[in-house]
């Protein structure tokens with residue numbers, strides 16, 4: 001379903017107003033808004049368009065209580081109307097998945113026969129040789145967290161606040177929600193409407209402190 005929902009905030013405001021919410025009001029997120037946040041969040045890029053992110057959407061109080069017990073009892077989890085368990089699928093290099101991806105790309109006119117063959121060759125090689133990551137968990141997290149960043153900014157643009165969370169026990173979350181071994185739990189994401197107490201903005205290092213010119217460690221100035 002496509003709904004022409006207009007965001008409340010533009011991009012700059014959405015980025016500057018997004019804060020990790022520490023408390024949420026009980027108000028539900030309307031389904032049309034949640035659907036649009038998910039749709040736009042998943043416009044996030046991924047290597048070969050493999051889209052390894054997977055989200056378990058919790059809205060039932062019992063499910064959130066169960067998750068809270070796996071997350072050091074952080075209260076945001078039961079307050080927020082929606083909590084996503086944000087996961088990454090290690091198995092997206094398998095041939096049936098790659099073929100489904102090729103089919104979708106061909107239907108979109110984005111993939112031709114030659115590029116389909118490139119994908120059939122290169123994707124298995126990526127997971128076999130993995131020159132850009134040491135452990136597959138780094139790869140799943142790389143992609144899923146990028147989608148989470150999209151989700152948080154898009155959510156804020158529709159007036160929906162968020163709290164990304166790494167304070168949880170992976171083993172407990174996997175067991176409680178029947179998550180297979182091949183799926184990594186990358187973070188939890190609370191979504192809803194923030195209320196007090198807000199943490200004061202902690203600031204950010206300037207680009208001069210975190211960007212380097214041409215070689216690591218060389219001062220970069222604009």
Ligand SMILES: Cc1cc2nc3c(=O)[nH]c(=O)nc-3n(C[C@H](O)[C@H](O)[C@H](O)COP(=O)(O)O)c2cc1C
Nearest residue numbers: 018019020021074163164165166167168187201202
């Ligand atoms: C990967 C990640 C994990 C985080 N884990 C938690 C968490 O478990 N609990 C929590 O309250 N906040 C968590 N946060 C929120 C950070 O504390 C917050 O983003 C940071 O203090 C900066 O504040 P701001 O997002 O409001 O600018 C996490 C943020 C990120 C990106």
